[in-house]
Amino acid sequence: MRFIEIKNCYKVYKNGVAAIADLTLSINKGEFVFVIGASGSGKSTLIKMLYREEKPTKGTVEIGGINVGKLRNRTVYKLRRKLGIVFQDFKLLPKLTVYENVAFALECLGMKGREVRPKVIKALEHVGLKDKLRSFPSELSGGEQQRVCIARAIVNNPKLLICDEPTGNLDPKTSKGIMEVLETINKNLGTTIIMATHDKEIVDRMKKRVIVLDSGVLAEDHEKGRYKARESI
Amino acid sequence: MRKEDIKPVKAFRILGRSIRDAIKSVFRNFSLSIASILCTTITLILVAIAIVITVNINHITKNLEEELTIVVYIESDTSDERLADIEREINNISTVSQVTSKSKEEWRLEMQSYSDTLNTTLNYLEENPLLDSFIVTVLNVDDLRPTALEIREIANVESANYGEGMVEDIISVFDIIQTVTLAMVIALIVVTAFLISNTIKLTIFSRRSEIEIMRLVGSSNTSIKLPFIFEGFLLGVLGSIIPIIITIYGYLIMYEQMSVSSSFSIIELVRPMPFVLLTSIVLLLIGSVVGMFGSARAVRKYLKI
Numbered sequence: 001m002r003f004i005e006i007k008n009c010y011k012v013y014k015n016g017v018a019a020i021a022d023l024t025l026s027i028n029k030g031e032f033v034f035v036i037g038a039s040g041s042g043k044s045t046l047i048k049m050l051y052r053e054e055k056p057t058k059g060t061v062e063i064g065g066i067n068v069g070k071l072r073n074r075t076v077y078k079l080r081r082k083l084g085i086v087f088q089d090f091k092l093l094p095k096l097t098v099y100e101n102v103a104f105a106l107e108c109l110g111m112k113g114r115e116v117r118p119k120v121i122k123a124l125e126h127v128g129l130k131d132k133l134r135s136f137p138s139e140l141s142g143g144e145q146q147r148v149c150i151a152r153a154i155v156n157n158p159k160l161l162i163c164d165e166p167t168g169n170l171d172p173k174t175s176k177g178i179m180e181v182l183e184t185i186n187k188n189l190g191t192t193i194i195m196a197t198h199d200k201e202i203v204d205r206m207k208k209r210v211i212v213l214d215s216g217v218l219a220e221d222h223e224k225g226r227y228k229a230r231e232s233i
Numbered sequence: 234m235r236k237e238d239i240k241p242v243k244a245f246r247i248l249g250r251s252i253r254d255a256i257k258s259v260f261r262n263f264s265l266s267i268a269s270i271l272c273t274t275i276t277l278i279l280v281a282i283a284i285v286i287t288v289n290i291n292h293i294t295k296n297l298e299e300e301l302t303i304v305v306y307i308e309s310d311t312s313d314e315r316l317a318d319i320e321r322e323i324n325n326i327s328t329v330s331q332v333t334s335k336s337k338e339e340w341r342l343e344m345q346s347y348s349d350t351l352n353t354t355l356n357y358l359e360e361n362p363l364l365d366s367f368i369v370t371v372l373n374v375d376d377l378r379p380t381a382l383e384i385r386e387i388a389n390v391e392s393a394n395y396g397e398g399m400v401e402d403i404i405s406v407f408d409i410i411q412t413v414t415l416a417m418v419i420a421l422i423v424v425t426a427f428l429i430s431n432t433i434k435l436t437i438f439s440r441r442s443e444i445e446i447m448r449l450v451g452s453s454n455t456s457i458k459l460p461f462i463f464e465g466f467l468l469g470v471l472g473s474i475i476p477i478i479i480t481i482y483g484y485l486i487m488y489e490q491m492s493v494s495s496s497f498s499i500i501e502l503v504r505p506m507p508f509v510l511l512t513s514i515v516l517l518l519i520g521s522v523v524g525m526f527g528s529a530r531a532v533r534k535y536l537k538i
Contacts, residue, residue: 049243051449065467067342071453073536074453076448077451077452077453078451080448080449080450081451082451085450090447091442091446092446093442093443093446104446104447104450105450105451107452108456108457109451109452110244110456111246112246126390
């Protein structure tokens, strides 16, 4: 069942840079997809178009039947409530505790306080940080901060988890831990995951579907377990 | 609040959360909050000073204007009946508010009381050389000249003087002072708005990542803006506290000093009540409204509206 449908999509920035060119691809519900490519290949632009931080210049990007590019700025929040987004730089609020950072995502939606707590605890359990509720981000390691970011992304049970180089700032061992968390979420919750990454070791090890972008063009699309990393990536 | 958010309970919850977050945020971003509050305080003190000056200048000029009169002298051989007729004719002029008669005998007694020389001279004369008169006040100070001209046309009127030249000069000076002080108040309010708004902009600039995260986790623009608007309101209110205290106590002290000191006896200030109360309300309104709009304007920039 197709969940994400990108058709003949182009993205040209105002400065004339063509980031995505004639991209067509579809992603099924519950899939775990890696998007890889060299710097400037259009990975981040593709990710940003998925959560409608950028609009396609031409073509369509549909998520769950919604044409994301057609959404007006003031209604984008409706889409984002159905997504979870994980960033390389975590984007945690430094003055809030772990609990507050995760709860923040639910409170922003106007959820009742008594509904928030169990959901936050459950999300933190998923990422193995239940015992760090009262810690501040500055008291956590990079891996732990990324786990908080993942907990915040999944707390509202999104159908789609978009990860923009979530292991980019982490060492291999910590990255492995993060990937295990993401795999568990994908398996146990059925969440579709799209992850942009540079880390060929992770891509190799995980044996998932791999989409390779090159200068904004879909260069390769490998089915689950068919991808073998090359030095050039 | 947009249509899609109109679920009363949820809306109230977002409102409550916004107020709670606004209060928390004032303390969490303490140094920036202090900067905003101080900026508001300083500009509102200036606004308060401008208001006090403007209102008092208006009050003083109004008092002075009320004291400007036309003195009408009647020819010496005019009968008492004719005097009564002239008084009636003056009263019939639409711009006249009051006519008080002052006989030559009253003038004589008044002049005799001024100095001994005048007293001796007037006593020496067998006949009173002074003239009967009327003191005329007008409804509006601008009516002085036309009213005096009209009175001069009445038969048996010797003269009708109101201090030509000097009065016009005083009136034009008053007009200039009033215009200048009013412009000053308006300019200060505009400056206050910009200063507060820009300080809040700086505060919000330092918190753009917070706004970005709110957008990314699916907050609607309204629910992002609300805490900042409440925060702006709160900063505005906090910033107006000191100017209000200064206005109330400063004005009361100044009023007492001015009324005690003999050198300022000709200057009568506006009574403190309800003036200071109204000024305080104006300061509170300027602080809070400008704070709210300043925040709303500043946060808009990061919302991609």
